[in-house]
Amino acid sequence: MELWYSENQTDNVKFSMRVKETLFSKKSPFQQIDVIDTYDFGRVLVIDGWTMITEKDEFIYHEMITHVPMTVNPNIKNVLVIGAGDGGTVRELTRFPSIEHIDMVELDEEVVNAAFEHLPFTSSKLKDEKVSLYFEDGIKFVEGLENKYDLIIVDSTDPIGPGEGLFTVEFYKNCYKALTENGILVNQGESPYYDMNRREMKRSNKKLKEIFPICEVYQYVIPTYPSGYWFFGFASKKLHPVKDYNEEYYKSLNLKDRYYNSEVHKAAFALPNYVKELLEE
Amino acid sequence: MELWYSENQTDNVKFSMRVKETLFSKKSPFQQIDVIDTYDFGRVLVIDGWTMITEKDEFIYHEMITHVPMTVNPNIKNVLVIGAGDGGTVRELTRFPSIEHIDMVELDEEVVNAAFEHLPFTSSKLKDEKVSLYFEDGIKFVEGLENKYDLIIVDSTDPIGPGEGLFTVEFYKNCYKALTENGILVNQGESPYYDMNRREMKRSNKKLKEIFPICEVYQYVIPTYPSGYWFFGFASKKLHPVKDYNEEYYKSLNLKDRYYNSEVHKAAFALPNYVKELLEE
Numbered sequence: 001m002e003l004w005y006s007e008n009q010t011d012n013v014k015f016s017m018r019v020k021e022t023l024f025s026k027k028s029p030f031q032q033i034d035v036i037d038t039y040d041f042g043r044v045l046v047i048d049g050w051t052m053i054t055e056k057d058e059f060i061y062h063e064m065i066t067h068v069p070m071t072v073n074p075n076i077k078n079v080l081v082i083g084a085g086d087g088g089t090v091r092e093l094t095r096f097p098s099i100e101h102i103d104m105v106e107l108d109e110e111v112v113n114a115a116f117e118h119l120p121f122t123s124s125k126l127k128d129e130k131v132s133l134y135f136e137d138g139i140k141f142v143e144g145l146e147n148k149y150d151l152i153i154v155d156s157t158d159p160i161g162p163g164e165g166l167f168t169v170e171f172y173k174n175c176y177k178a179l180t181e182n183g184i185l186v187n188q189g190e191s192p193y194y195d196m197n198r199r200e201m202k203r204s205n206k207k208l209k210e211i212f213p214i215c216e217v218y219q220y221v222i223p224t225y226p227s228g229y230w231f232f233g234f235a236s237k238k239l240h241p242v243k244d245y246n247e248e249y250y251k252s253l254n255l256k257d258r259y260y261n262s263e264v265h266k267a268a269f270a271l272p273n274y275v276k277e278l279l280e281e
Numbered sequence: 282m283e284l285w286y287s288e289n290q291t292d293n294v295k296f297s298m299r300v301k302e303t304l305f306s307k308k309s310p311f312q313q314i315d316v317i318d319t320y321d322f323g324r325v326l327v328i329d330g331w332t333m334i335t336e337k338d339e340f341i342y343h344e345m346i347t348h349v350p351m352t353v354n355p356n357i358k359n360v361l362v363i364g365a366g367d368g369g370t371v372r373e374l375t376r377f378p379s380i381e382h383i384d385m386v387e388l389d390e391e392v393v394n395a396a397f398e399h400l401p402f403t404s405s406k407l408k409d410e411k412v413s414l415y416f417e418d419g420i421k422f423v424e425g426l427e428n429k430y431d432l433i434i435v436d437s438t439d440p441i442g443p444g445e446g447l448f449t450v451e452f453y454k455n456c457y458k459a460l461t462e463n464g465i466l467v468n469q470g471e472s473p474y475y476d477m478n479r480r481e482m483k484r485s486n487k488k489l490k491e492i493f494p495i496c497e498v499y500q501y502v503i504p505t506y507p508s509g510y511w512f513f514g515f516a517s518k519k520l521h522p523v524k525d526y527n528e529e530y531y532k533s534l535n536l537k538d539r540y541y542n543s544e545v546h547k548a549a550f551a552l553p554n555y556v557k558e559l560l561e562e
């Protein structure tokens with residue numbers, strides 16, 4: 001018998017991985033959480049039928065969501081991470097010595113439990129002494145905060161289900177207030193290829209532009225997400241992700257990265273015409 | 282009833298598109314050729330069960346395979362194209378006024394016939410007066426030629442089946458001789474993600490490096506190929522794809538491109554660490 005997991009990437013597109021075994025399957029109060037072991041991608045976290053991370057290529061996502069902001073401002077001390085229950089974003093952040101504290105707010109404790117048990121490669125730093133874990137709604141967590149974080153990372157699912165409120169103007173306004181004067185917000189910025197993702201990419205970028213003076217998107221290639229072509233949003237009060245990029249600082253850290261390097265940082269902001277047109281429409 | 286076309290991207294990975302109808306299906310002396318109409322990708326050319334081009338994203342492939350070499354040398358007059366029976370590469374080349382003549386050598390006339398009938402969006406320039414079509418083996422076609430072409434584009438399938446001979450040292454040597462002193466060879470350079478493609482990407486690059494003094498690879502994202510993350514090889518006698526890039530020349534052409542622009546050209550050569558490591562192994 002062959003076991004396959006198929007993700008319905010659109011109504012008319014399926015991506016399927018051959019499965020060795022199911023390691024974890026649980027319906028939490030918020031969502032269906034599964035961890036499977038696959039032949040080509042190693043362990044895979046699936047939430048509500050959508051691939052969240054795979055052991056094979058999570059390094060791409062997690063290096064890009066963290067290294068780009070962290071190298072634009074070498075003085076980032078306090079970070080808020082919303083979502084990211086698998087722990088990969090926190091793992092990457094703890095590699096930067098400037099960081100004093102990370103607050104991580106994940107709605108669903110069961111995701112973190114599954115990660116502790118089955119995804120040691122991403123969850124390894126969630127118990128680091130610099131990290132405080134909160135199992136709460138990130139939307140409420142940022143309400144009323146002022147001048148507190150140098151960096152906020154919104155490591156969310158798509159804007160359907162529990163992730164929806166993380167794509168609203170009100171939420172982005174609260175993030176703006178919660179940021180320090182050199183503050184940067186990085187968010188999961190969707191994809192320009194399939195219609196549903198295109199729409200959300202455009203909407204999210206438009207809303208951020210209403211609030212932040214500097215607002216760019218940057219690309220990375222992660223083959224296990226629909227189309228493989230995905231973006232993060234970079235919204236900032238003062239610092240520009242390319243003009244203020246601190247290459248010397250990055251080199252001084254001597255990190256052994258698998259995807260990110262200084263050329264990749266700059267190239268990530270070079271957008272194909274069809275992506276530029278989508279954002280300018 | 283729902284019709285689906287599934288590509289077995291590896292033994293353990295399938296990519297599936299929902300199909301409206303099959304427009305063409307024929308076994309030629311060389312291979313099985315199908316053209317299908319799909320919901321999300323428009324018309325799709327499939328050879329021996331592998332996706333060759335889709336109406337939705339062929340522009341990415343065809344702009345990148347042509348615009349990168351054409352803008353590095355504004356004096357390209359004579360071009361040889363091997364493979365590319367759908368016609369997309371020739372369509373893009375004819376947009377550059379420097380070109381005087383294109384020889385296109387496609388092994389399988391049936392692919393071109395299918396393209397004329399069902400893929401008008403790529404085959405539109407195959408009858409251009411600057412184009413000579415040869416239905417021959419490209420490997421034999423280049424044997425014994427000297428100082429004839431300013432650019433050779435090897436627009437091949439993977440190195441299995443009829444495409445295999447287009448990935449040999451002997452073939453690359455013949456291409457070198459067939460090129461003029463500023464000659465450039467661009468080839469389908471595979472992908473660094475799945476094992477089979479990784480192996481071929483490395484092998485092809487290694488062989489080209491034995492022959493050409495300048496040898497780089499450049500990336501593009503085409504979601505309908507396995508992993509979505511693909512490369513072309515750029516092998517050249519004298520001109521460097523980034524140092525000799527002629528941005529002013531490109532701008533003067535005023536082409537309305539959908540993917541390519543000057544920033545994309547340069548960024549295409551900025552490789553993630555895992556790709557660099559693969560090529561340096």
